[in-house]
Amino acid sequence: MKTHNRLYIPGPVEVSEKTFEAFCQPMIGHRSAAFQELYASVQPKLQQVFHTRNPVFVSTSSAWGVMEAAIRNLTRPGRKVLCCMNGAFSDKWYDVAVRNGLSAEKVQVEWGQPILPEQVEAKLKQGDFDVVTMIHNETSTGVMSPVAEIAKVVRAHPETLFVVDAVSSMTGVRINMDAMDLDVLLCGVQKAFALPPGLALFAVSKRALERAKQVPNRGYYFDFLEFLKNHESNMTPSTPSVSHIYALQSKLDEMLAEGLDARYERHRIMAEMVRSWACELGFGLFPRKGYESLTLTCAANTRNEDIPAWIKRLRETYHCVFDGGYGKLKGKTFRIAHMGDETPESIRLLLGWLNDTLSK
Ligand SMILES: *Cc1c(COP(=O)(O)O)cnc(C)c1O
Numbered sequence: 001m002k003t004h005n006r007l008y009i010p011g012p013v014e015v016s017e018k019t020f021e022a023f024c025q026p027m028i029g030h031r032s033a034a035f036q037e038l039y040a041s042v043q044p045k046l047q048q049v050f051h052t053r054n055p056v057f058v059s060t061s062s063a064w065g066v067m068e069a070a071i072r073n074l075t076r077p078g079r080k081v082l083c084c085m086n087g088a089f090s091d092k093w094y095d096v097a098v099r100n101g102l103s104a105e106k107v108q109v110e111w112g113q114p115i116l117p118e119q120v121e122a123k124l125k126q127g128d129f130d131v132v133t134m135i136h137n138e139t140s141t142g143v144m145s146p147v148a149e150i151a152k153v154v155r156a157h158p159e160t161l162f163v164v165d166a167v168s169s170m171t172g173v174r175i176n177m178d179a180m181d182l183d184v185l186l187c188g189v190q191k192a193f194a195l196p197p198g199l200a201l202f203a204v205s206k207r208a209l210e211r212a213k214q215v216p217n218r219g220y221y222f223d224f225l226e227f228l229k230n231h232e233s234n235m236t237p238s239t240p241s242v243s244h245i246y247a248l249q250s251k252l253d254e255m256l257a258e259g260l261d262a263r264y265e266r267h268r269i270m271a272e273m274v275r276s277w278a279c280e281l282g283f284g285l286f287p288r289k290g291y292e293s294l295t296l297t298c299a300a301n302t303r304n305e306d307i308p309a310w311i312k313r314l315r316e317t318y319h320c321v322f323d324g325g326y327g328k329l330k331g332k333t334f335r336i337a338h339m340g341d342e343t344p345e346s347i348r349l350l351l352g353w354l355n356d357t358l359s360k
Contacts, residue, residue, distance in 0.1 A: 151180040
């Protein structure tokens with residue numbers, strides 16, 4: 001592979017040669033028996049990874065396609081969406097709801113804070129919500145919210161469906177869809193799956209599929225019922241990125257060979273390494289204590305480092321990059337991803353390079 005800057009940004013992340021090899025298999029027709037076999041072969045593995053018996057659909061889009069689809073497919077006319085907002089991605093989901101002509105309300109907390117169950121409960125009591133949207137792992141701030149506790153609160157409202165974005169946490173931490181009784185669990189593949197960007201995966205509950213039937217304006221490309229109909233014959237509604245599905249097949253085999261629990265443990269160890277490294281150097285952690293992400297670290301720049309200069313030195317000397325802070329947090333924080341194929345050994349190397357390129 002040609003020399004490049006190794007990615008320690010929170011998506012896309014490094015893609016292994018093995019994954020690229022799987023990606024580059026000869027093309028097959030998407031209505032062929034070979035494709036149906038490929039689709040069928042990944043399905044039970046996806047269900048294992050999502051910890052669900054619900055179908056897991058494959059969308060050729062980035063995660064936002066499915067994030068928009070979820071609110072469109074599940075909100076009945078005259079009913080509302082409740083958006084839990086604590087960072088750039090979750091804030092934008094509210095905006096996306098409004099742009100779709102849906103009436104949306106907010107549970108909004110400051111960046112760095114988690115969403116807490118009592119905050120959601122207080123809003124839900126006011127009624128009329130068809131959907132609650134939540135981001136499990138707010139990638140912009142490195143905050144992980146307590147999804148299981150929030151699921152309990154939402155479940156107490158039978159008319160309200162719970163849509164969870166696990167774009168940057170899925171496969172890095174256990175998210176048990178069936179145990180939490182979630183309605184939509186979605187992710188992209190360029191984060192902890194360590195595949196090239198361009199595919200999104202989403203599991204949908206029976207309850208949510210029933211709801212979609214009552215929603216007239218679901219559109220076509222992301223219609224959940226089209227996905228279901230095609231899924232029943234091991235196909236997708238339109239031509240998918242077949243190459244991605246080959247890469248996904250290879251990656252799922254790798255994940256299951258490693259063992260999911262071992263994979264979660266590896267991510268936990270890497271997270272602890274990066275956090276203690278940051279704190280030893282005198283950086284802070286941006287998230288409220290106890291809610292730090294397990295797949296990326298968002299450090300507070302309490303040492304007043306010139307972050308862009310640091311990244312430049314790292315890139316020029318060691319050919320790798322991390323992120324200098326998202327949006328309004330640029331310069332005040334920096335983010336290091338420790339997900340996907342990274343290991344405690346590769347993270348140890350990275351931390352050495354980071355030390356080496358610090359200014360003081
Ligand atoms: C990256 C990310 C997204 C957006 O994914 P796209 O691939 O750009 O659509 C959404 N939510 C979270 C939490 C993310 O980290």
